Amino acid sequence: MAAISIKGVCKKYGTVSVLRGIDLEVRDGEFIVLVGPSGCGKSTLLRLIAGLEEITTGEIRVDNRVINELAPKERDLAMVFQSYALYPHMTVRENLRFGLSLRGIPRERMEMLVQGVSEKLGLTGLLERKPRQLSGGQRQRVAMGRAIVREPKAFLFDEPLSNLDARLREQMRYEIRRLYLELRTTSIYVTHDQVEAMTMADRIVVMNDGIAQQVGPPQELYDDPANLFVAGFIGAPAMNLLEATLREDSGAPGDVTVMIGSEALAAVQRPSSMPVTGRVIAGIRPERMSFGADANGIPAEVDLVEATGIGMIMHIKAGGQLLKIYTTDRIKFRSGDRLAMHIDPLDLLLFDVDSGKRLRPLSQGAAHP
């Protein structure tokens, strides 16, 4: 097990910057998830850590030792690939043994380790099979087995579940997390699926465009996103992001009113840096909005109702903009119905229109209820 420290890491392919200054401290035994849209540089970062690509500038340390120049084999990390990358001409047993034999581990001990891992992963009956004779889920397990049998300093996962169907993915997600809780080996897990990120991570790194947008525990990222990108990326259904304006409130001196169109959404504390134009993006989670058929509240019209089984996603139109409400109540609204929505001012997050940065109230630190 090891702590991994990434400092100012940049990666360029020719003149194209793929990673633009990544800083990240992975604690010993921590499960970190890198999440972001496809092409944002997640795999590249993982490959830099594994030693499969050269670092352009910056520094990566494992257990306080700079590993920039080390060959992959000297880093003692294990990686699980999206394609599993099982050696097709070797049996499952040989696949598991390959890394061990390269390290000159004695035969009896090798057999013992392979036995132990295959029992843990339910591979005992499959040891003499070739990878092509295995199902997707079994291949995935062998790939996991190959990684853990060596007891490496850390695990690197590159979208290991994205080749599985939804049901199997959910199960393997659970199994990987269980395995991690048992082994407590430092893990860096790459995915583009924010549900995977939320459910598995100790801490999430949200990446976009070669930059780490925010690092933190899942709930913190969900409740207290640092910018528009994180707010929009984390959460499904996604946060409502509305074009709004701030109007100086005549009533309370420290407050401003958030307006969408001509409708007043809520009165909130004045942000510490007030945008000159008064234009902001107002974000609110679909499940934090309440509604009713009464008259007091923000008037809105139902556009479409989607049933997800667990609940309903109601698309509504208010102040000329489309937004979503998520509820687990069995609602009877239909397209064209009129309703009134209510928003708790504390649930309303404001973002700068140009920079996308979060606009926080003067008095409030980072904390959110």
Place this chain on the structure above:
Amino acid sequence: MKHCLKVRLYWILHYALLALFVVFALFPLYWLVKVSITPNDLLYSEGVRLWPSHTTFAHYVSVLRHTAFPLFFRNSVIVAGATSVTSTLIATAAGYCFSRFSFTGKFLIVGVLMVTQMFPLVMIVAPIFRLLSPLGLTNSLTGLVIVYTAFNVPFATFLMQSFFDAVPRDLEEAAMIDGASRFRAFRSIIVPLTLPGLAATLGFVFTAAWSELLFALMLNSSSDASTFPVGLLAFVSKFSVDFGQMMAAGVLALLPVCAFFLLIQRHLVQGLTAGAVKG
């Protein structure tokens, strides 16, 4: 019913065409064997018969006993064997580099390799002779091996590169993370997976070197260093052609190639269809 008939007709036509092609391709070989066992006195009188009224192995016996053919044959085995092994080794190394690394000048090197494949070899017989003769590499099997290797490496390299391209990079990267050096990953993972390609390349170069005539004739004038295609010409004298012995020698020359392909054919079929399916 009508549909059924159509399908039947299609297959009949299919096999008829295939049979036609096979006959067309194999008939010269058949004729080769036939003439080689036809006694000299029947050669002209029964020239057009499909099978002579009686047969003899006399041509084979005299080729083996009374001509230098066994020597030519040995020379050919040495030259083709050495050429195929050397070329395949070089092509494997070069093909792997082209497939896996990007480096300065790669485009140029690939371009130059292509250019060597673009003009007829006759054009460079004289310069090559002038180059090799001061080095004592004419009338030498080594000289032939060098020339053949040089000519076969470009195509063999492209061939090998395509086989390496078909092996996912993930595999060797996984091996390298597992603790292998790049060379170890190549040896333990990539080579076993490209064996069919290696066999195909080996076979291709072997056949090319085995049957090469132009350079063998031009560079090596002494019969000590002649290969069998040159030897075959020896059966053509000023006034006559000894067809029986020539054909017998030809049949003998076919044997090693046949044996070679029998040996590698299982890999070969895989090799030529590799990449068609995802492993």
